[in-house]
Amino acid sequence: MGSPDYISLSEAHALGYGHPNTLRKHINSGELPARRTRRSFEVSRADLDAWSAPVPVSGSPDDLLAAAKRVAAAFPPRTPELEDAAKVLGRSTLGAYLRVTLPLMAPGVGAGALLVMLTVIKELPATLMLRPTGFDTLATRLWTYTSNESFAAAAPFAVLLVLLACIPTGMMVHRLLKEVR
Incomplete structure (x- = not known):
């Protein structure tokens, strides 16, 4: 059981900080400080708030990359097992892509398109x-x-x-x- 200042990755996900796999990736890369528990990690609320603070987008490539990383953090990583399951159930490669992969990509692509639109307008x-x-x-x-x-x-x-x-x-x-x- 962690202290009140620290929460599990599942709790962080429930609070909207990102998918646990994405949070784990940022912990492993050193971008998000955390402490190890028996099975997973715990992160402090202060570190999560600092890590997920809004990124000012001024149009520079670095700002756009940072904003895109924040948008991508909200979505779970793609797993080929879902496409394989669709193929086992009779879908073709194209059918599996259209019915499985494309719907999973749509929110991220849409959010990215909206960020680009905002940048281009101004x-x-x-x-x-x-x-x-x-x-x-x-x-x-x-x-x-x-x-x-x-x-x-x-x-x-x-x-x-x-x-x-x-x-x-x-x-x-x-x-x-x-x-x-």
Whole structure:
């Protein structure tokens, strides 16, 4: 029996910190401090809170990688036994992939797509460098008006940018709340 400050990996999973196998992987890599018990590990609530703190996404590759790792931590690792079971039950390789693997991948892929969408919507430097001449995006319009101090003209673009960012954020929060319940 652990102390009140420490919880088992199963309890951490029940509280929404990630799948026990994923937590174990981060413990073994040294990213998440833990103490060994007879059969498993115990982690402190403070360490879990620090490890799972929100990652600010500024658009840099390191930030996106960190955010993707946090999203992936919520899902159990893929096991080939599930596909093998589907094949034993008569599915073809493609059928097993479509009926087993793809549904397991869908939440992670969807969350990753939403994170990329958020980053792309607010990305200005890449847009300024790569856009064709005379082509304006939401971010460039907002930047143009605010750099000219035309805040009234920039307001609709800013509101639209915030509303567009609320859609994927709301979808992710809704999914997380549904999983916690």
